[in-house]
Amino acid sequence: MRALVVTGPRRAEVLDVPDPVAGVGQVVVDVERVGVCGTDVEFFTGEMSYLHTGDAAYPMRLGHEWCGAVTAVGGGVDPVWLGRRVTGDTMLGCGRCHRCLDGRHHVCADRFEIGVRGGFPGALAERLAVPVTALHRLPDSVDAALGALVEPGGNALRAVLAADLRPGDRLLVLGPGTIGLLVARFARARGVEVHLVGPAGGDQTFARGMGFAGVWTADALPPVPFDAVVDASNSPALPALAVELVEPGKRVVYIGLAGSPSAVDTRVLALKDVTAVGVLGASPALAATIDAYASGAVDPRDLVAATVGLDQVGRVLSGWRPVGAGPGPKVHVDPRRGPSAV
Numbered sequence: 001m002r003a004l005v006v007t008g009p010r011r012a013e014v015l016d017v018p019d020p021v022a023g024v025g026q027v028v029v030d031v032e033r034v035g036v037c038g039t040d041v042e043f044f045t046g047e048m049s050y051l052h053t054g055d056a057a058y059p060m061r062l063g064h065e066w067c068g069a070v071t072a073v074g075g076g077v078d079p080v081w082l083g084r085r086v087t088g089d090t091m092l093g094c095g096r097c098h099r100c101l102d103g104r105h106h107v108c109a110d111r112f113e114i115g116v117r118g119g120f121p122g123a124l125a126e127r128l129a130v131p132v133t134a135l136h137r138l139p140d141s142v143d144a145a146l147g148a149l150v151e152p153g154g155n156a157l158r159a160v161l162a163a164d165l166r167p168g169d170r171l172l173v174l175g176p177g178t179i180g181l182l183v184a185r186f187a188r189a190r191g192v193e194v195h196l197v198g199p200a201g202g203d204q205t206f207a208r209g210m211g212f213a214g215v216w217t218a219d220a221l222p223p224v225p226f227d228a229v230v231d232a233s234n235s236p237a238l239p240a241l242a243v244e245l246v247e248p249g250k251r252v253v254y255i256g257l258a259g260s261p262s263a264v265d266t267r268v269l270a271l272k273d274v275t276a277v278g279v280l281g282a283s284p285a286l287a288a289t290i291d292a293y294a295s296g297a298v299d300p301r302d303l304v305a306a307t308v309g310l311d312q313v314g315r316v317l318s319g320w321r322p323v324g325a326g327p328g329p330k331v332h333v334d335p336r337r338g339p340s341a342v
Contacts, residue, residue: 002124002335004313007059017061020121020129022051025230027132029088034123034333036153036316037066038177038234043185043318047256055117059235063122063333064115067138068148077132082229085142086152087131087290089134090114091281100103106283108120124313126335129153136286139294145301146293148332149182151301154282154290156182156232159255160190161285162277163228172245174198174227175233175256176207176215178329182300183230183255184212189297197221198233206327221245230255236262248272255279303328309337 001019006012022028040062042048050056065251067087073079092112093105100108114130115122119130127248138147156179165171171187173180176198184194184207195214196207207216214222218241228251229242243264246252269276282289292298306325308316318330325331 001126002310003061003121004058004063005061006044006270009143010044010318012044012317014310014313017125020127021128022072022077024075025131026074026129027070027077027135028072029066029086030071031063031066031068031123031126031128031335032085033067033148035148036313036331036333037065037152039064040124041317042259043116044314047338052107052199058117060115061125062115063107063124063128063147064113065151066123067144067150068123068128071127072136073132081132081135085138085147085234086135086191087138087147087286088114088130088136089286090116090151090247091283092120092131092134095133095342103284104201106281113161121195124310124333124335136290138290141272141294141296142290143301144334145304145307145332146299147332149283149300149303150177150286150289150293152330153182153186153293153298154285155179156278157186157254157285157289157292158279158282159183159230159232159253160192162279163187163230163251164260165190165192165228168226169193169194169227170213172197172242172291173211173220173227173233173238174238174242175235176203178234178303179255180230180232181207181210181303181329182298183232184210185300188212189292195221195226196262203328203329206329207212209327225251228253232256234258238262238285238291239264243268243272243274246274247284248274251277253274253279303330304327304332305330307332307334307337309333310335
């Protein structure tokens, strides 16, 4: 089959690789759609921290936001899975440690992360082998675009849940990228007044068109209280700003990752009685995200600017956007789309 392989910093090519085989407890999925994520870009550029901690190494096969249909099952897997449209959990815990047994497999010390950690091949390929325990079935109302947005949506929903908001509360989201806009969508669906902060330009314009209460630059924020602040940015300066802006006794949620360490003065956290929450992975919220998409409560398909083939992914990772792309921040990949498709 064909798969995208990153062989080193800023080096990626589509190669013929062996077809995956469903081992015991696994299935093989024909991949229908894959999202290109900021994490994929960091692996491509060589900046991703896992490359420096030994949790990942080149060559690697990216892709962790995906959906497809099950075409083969391994030993011990119920054949009822054959033909089902599915997406899957990125985080694959060992299943034996105290974290996994406690329902925290997404922070298992020995976990694999599909297309991210431990060399587990990702979904930027025609087919993917994955444990059946990681699968989530997709209803017919969740199409390919929504299916490949389940993983980022699960991250965003976890951030909203961590913010502990009630209808009528006011949320500030720092960073109007894919995750920030998904956070805003899930929060608004729960009756929350949403404001976003980002640099002036196209991202702000796109976010403003979604009708949120306010889209601002940091220096133009109105002097209103925020019941929670979610940092979905990649700026090392914004985690401290989140603590500064949140109401005393409320919550800040950190889901964005900067390329360098950020400083937060814990004295401010304590003196404001602020709760700070970090979010890693979508695992606990995948099912609820699928339900929200299936019901139409949240429909983020307009975040997808374009869908390209595998042969264009290297260019996308380098910052290219295809001719005719929409204003959304996300690019999707159809692994079976021909090399000339844009």
